[in-house]
Amino acid sequence: MPYRSILSLPDLQTYLSSTAVAAFDFETAPDDAYRSDDRAALDAHKSHIAGISFSVAEGDAVYLPLAHRVGENAAKQDAIWAWLKPGFFMNPAVIKIAHNLAFESAFLYAKGIVVQEPCYDTIAAAQLVYKNEKEFRSLGDCGLKTLVPEYFGEQLPSYTETVGGHHFDELDPQAERTVRYACADSDYALRLYHLFNGWFDRFLPKHRFITGKIESPTAVYVGLMRYNGLPIDRPLMEQKGLEAEKKLAELRRDIAFIIGDVPIGANASTAAFKKYLFDRLKLPKVKQTEKGRGVTKRAGGAFLPDPPERVALDDEALILLREYCEKNRPELVRLFELVQEYRRWGKIKSTYINGYLKYVNTVTGRIHPDLLPLATETGRFASKNPNCQNMPRAGADDIGVRNFIVAPEGKILLSLDFSQIELRVGAFYCKDEKMLETYRSGGDIHAQTTSVIYKIPLEQAKDKNAPQYKERRTIAKSCNFGTFFGLFPKGLQKTLKFKAGLDVSLDECDRIIRSLKSGYPRLSRWQEETKRRAEFRKYTETWLGRRRSLPGITSANWNVKSFAQRVALNTPIQGTAADILKLALGRIVRGLPEHPWLCPLLQIHDELVFELPENQLKKAVLFIKTCMETQPFEAFSVPIMAEAAAGKRFGELHELEGCL
Missing domain, CATH: 1.20.1060.10 (Taq DNA Polymerase; Chain T, domain 4)
Incomplete structure (x- = not known):
């Protein structure tokens, strides 16, 4: 097998110069102070790149050793990195492939490099192919050591077998087992790229677009957030x-x-x-x-x-x-x-x-949560170690959890939050004229729904001094956020009771929903058409084609069938909103080289959080709002709004509308 070690920039340039598609993989090792930390090699703040492998053809790869403690390392490494940054990692003419691109992205970001499109994350692609006829692969099924035996019949040596109790930089980089281990990772990432694209082209062409244009740039963004972490008090x-x-x-x-x-x-x-x-x-x-x-x-x-x-x-x-x-x-x-x-x-x-x-990093003093962009079936993010997706909003807890996140001296926190993105997506899908006109005119959708439900003039619905204003608006909000997903009277009653503290009779909930559907006539039509289409196809999907299987939609069990029908309605809206957010992340990644002072910190639901110098606030808001409010795809006809807020503490951000 032509795996080999190379030691010079000319050799590297010769290997990569004539290709438009290449896979790469980092081998990392802990810094001196963290050699006894079992997980330090996974942390870009505690470790370094020991070497990089590249592959441009099946069965062929090279290993470039950079920081091994034995054997020979590449010479003139400053020149190598000076060429790799524009010549490979930011080169718009080369598709850069990695298995777990977020990991490599974090280590490159530590060197001032933001990977640019075109790029391709094979671990994201793996999660977008079917594991069987009913479900897609989960993240736990997508490790390289799992995929390679399954798809290629080859058993790759494990990391433990290769290093034998040592760190990777303690291996001889010219030794056959070192070169084989390092090169196999990039070689098989390249093979997976071709394999998955062939599968997508045959079975799910839209998932190829989602992998390359949505999930892979998102993986880069995840690496940046992971590296920056959350500054805490x-x-x-x-x-x-x-x-x-x-x-x-x-x-x-x-x-x-x-x-x-x-x-x-x-x-x-x-x-x-x-x-x-x-x-x-x-x-x-x-x-x-x-x-x-x-x-x-x-x-x-x-x-x-x-x-x-x-x-x-x-x-x-x-x-x-x-x-x-x-x-x-x-x-x-x-x-x-x-x-x-x-x-x-x-x-x-x-x-x-x-x-x-528990998760404060001993080097940075920050929390670096694992943000998982494909952990939910709708394509929405999840978070763990710790879970920052369930962080209570400012004012919703006595302790002020969001105030734990505080900007360092001379810096400020900036939040951009999509305004009612799921409701806008819902209006786009059902094409109801009242909803569309409300958004196109910059109106208040909750007031519009209050007017529809209670059959009162819109001005009265907007009047904060009107009788029952607060209760009616709360009910309207619950309807707006639930009705696209096939809300039943019992569900509305339960939501109002346990989330809003309102006791509303079942008959009144039934009347409210009937009024809502009669007031927004295209809503019911869209729901019925969507359920029928999902029952025929046995799946539902987002506008851009992110698919979710629904094997239970033809079940004779009403509970199973009803749940599948709700999913059929939920996924197009929630999933399309997730796609819109991720498309915005890709735009931000493309613009970050011109805004190197802007540090992405966190994604939480429809909100993006950044750290930046105080004197760059106006420029940052303009850039990020443009990225978020750009029309996501040609058919999308509803205006998108992102609301900005800034401050020293995450729990005390001040709205910026009219302040810039």
Whole structure:
């Protein structure tokens, strides 16, 4: 096999100069201070590139050693990097392929290089091919050591087998096993590129576009966010941790005063506490756990008996129990108020204080979460280690979690948030004239829906001093965010009850939905057409063709079929909104070389967060708004708006409209 080591810039230029498609892969090793850290080689702040392999043809690859501690490394490395930056990594004439492009992107960003299109992430491509006739591959199925045996019948040596307890830079870069291991990664990334593109061309051509034009530039952006991390105020987090612990201790004492020495645990859901509530106090078992199908248990208005292990005591169950006690056991209402408060503070401390502190990087003092752009079936991001997607909004928690993120001296945080992007996408799909006109004229869609539901003049719906303004607007918002997804009266009632604190009868919810559909006539038509099309195809998709299989849509089981129908409606809207966001990320990546001071930090739902020098704020807002508000594809006829806010702390950002 013609794998070989090269040591000079001319050899590298000769190998890469005549190709329009090349794969590359980094071998990394920990810096001296982190040699005992098992995961340091994966962190661009704790490690370095030991060598790079390149492949331009199947079965052919070269390895360029850069920082091995034995053997011979490439000479004149400054010249090599000076050529690689414009000649390869930012070259618009070369398709750059990597398996897990976000990883390589982070290490290149540390050297001041932002990978430019065309680029191709084979790990993203792998997640967009079918694993079987019903589902796509998950991230866990997409490692190179998994894909190569499956697709090519070759067993690649593992990293552990290759290094034998050493670090990669301790291997001889001219040794056959070192060269074979390094070169195989880029060789098989190139083979996967051709294999997946052939599969896409045959079965799902639109997924080739999504891989190359949406997910691969997004992978580069993810690497930048991962490298930059979130600047945090650790003293504030520790101070708030002490406050939270004090509050929890007070709540435990107050609860114990009522229930005695019954252990409640960290989340007030121990078996002993359930036994106290349901056996000793004889309170009704209002809800089952997921094991018991996760539904509220009422039959003809009565509560049903349930095995103890299936009795739920989640937040919804606590609300139902408190309501029961308000009518039947008023002396216990205080207990449930305390338990709800105890849980809220417990989550703040465990998830947002201890949970975040656990991931503070010892080099940067920042949190570097794993952002996963293909972790959901709609194409929306997910986050872990820690999860920053569920960070509460400013003002929604007593502790001020978003204030933990603070800009360094001389810098400022900037947030750009898509305004009602899913509702705009929904209006685009259903083509309802009232919705479209509202957005095209810069109107208030929630006021428009209030007007439609309650059959009142639009001016009255907008009037904040009008009777029932707040309640009606809350109901309109819930309808707007749920109605595109096939909202039922029971679902609306539940949403209003548990998320908005409104008690609305089932009959009134039914009337509201009927009024909504009659007021937006094209909405129902789009929903029915979409469900019929999905039932015929057995899948649903976004406007750009991101597909999601729906094997359950023809099920005889109503619950299974109904869920699939809701997914059929949800995915085009939520998935197209995700595609629009990712297209914006690609534009930002293309413009970052001209804005090197702009640091992407975080994606959270429809919001992008950046760190930048205070004196560059106006320029940054103009650039990012342009990237986000550009028409995403030719057919999209609804204006897109991104709202800007800036400040020193993430929880205290100030809107910038009219301020620049």
